[in-house]
Amino acid sequence: MxxxxxxxxxxxxxxxxxxxxxxxxxxxxxxxxxxxxxxxxxxxxxxxxxxxxxxxxxxxxxxxxxxxxxxxxxxxxxxxxxxxxxxxxxxxxxxxxxxxxxxxxxxxxGKWTHAFHRFLYGTGFIYLFSISIVIIVLSALLFSVSEHQSLADSLWWAVTTATTVGYGDDTPHTAVGKIVATGLMFGGIGFIGLLTSTITDFFTRQPAAQNSAPALSPDETRQLLQKLDHLTQQVDQLQTEVKRLAHQSATHHSK
The missing domain is CATH 1.20.58 (Methane Monooxygenase Hydroxylase; Chain G, domain 1)
Structure with a gap:
């Protein structure tokens, strides 16, 4: 082992x-x-x-x-x-x-690692990010083949197109290249938008989540009420015992 x-x-x-x-x-x-x-x-x-x-x-x-x-x-x-x-x-x-x-x-x-894990998997960031990268890479590969450009230049074109920057230094000229660009504009921009909104939503909800108490589930609420009832019974028993001891002490002093 x-x-x-x-x-x-x-x-x-x-x-x-x-x-x-x-x-x-x-x-x-x-x-x-x-x-x-x-x-x-x-x-x-x-x-x-x-x-x-x-x-x-x-x-x-x-x-x-x-x-x-x-x-x-x-x-x-x-x-x-x-x-x-x-x-x-x-x-x-x-x-x-x-x-x-x-x-x-x-x-x-502790808090940092939990927040990091929640950001990656709880918000779905890792899935949206992976899909966005796949769309950009496939579009760049198809653009490279159809437009006879290098992979590096095609990747640069795909990134600028998907992020709506569009410098215009690389543009499609063939029919296949224009179809790839159209698909990237609809698919890539959509996922990039979801990605940025996920990041924004996570950081804007953080202060609200820190200031508000976490909501309890019905089972947790029931267990909490049961513990509260048990604690109340113990307090009542303790008060009864204190009164009994006080009565015994007063009786003993009167004798």
């Missing part, structure tokens, strides 16, 4: 180092710093490692639905369109920190 725990800890430590390495390498590639050819090969190698790790964990997990939900950022981190997608692998570091109770050891657990 102890050997298995050590292996798991070593595996998590190795993945942590690889994640940090891959993110740093992706930032260097994006900023065009260092030896581009070497960093590009390293990026492809790390992408294969994380893709194989994701597939192995998906095959071995007993609950694939839960795995897909909690590992959404891992899936986004192995999208081979642009090195910057490696940044999504940092989401796994947060899960590893929660698994080993690092936030609790550092005194950061």
């Amino acid at each position: 102890r050997c298995s725990s050590r292996r798991l800890t070593s595996y998590h430590l190795m993945m942590t180092l690889l994640i940090l390495w891959s993110v740093l390498n992706a930032l260097l590639l994006t900023c065009h710093v260092g030896h581009w050819q070497l960093e590009s090969r390293l990026n492809h190698l790390l992408l294969l490692i994380f893709a194989a790790d994701y597939l192995l964990r998906l095959i071995r997990t007993p609950d694939r639905k839960t795995f897909l939900i909690h590992s959404a950022f891992d899936l986004l981190g192995i999208i081979p369109m642009h090195p910057i997608f490696a940044v999504f692998r940092l989401g796994r570091l947060v899960r590893l920190a929660l698994y080993h109770h690092l936030f609790w050891r550092l005194g950061l657990a």
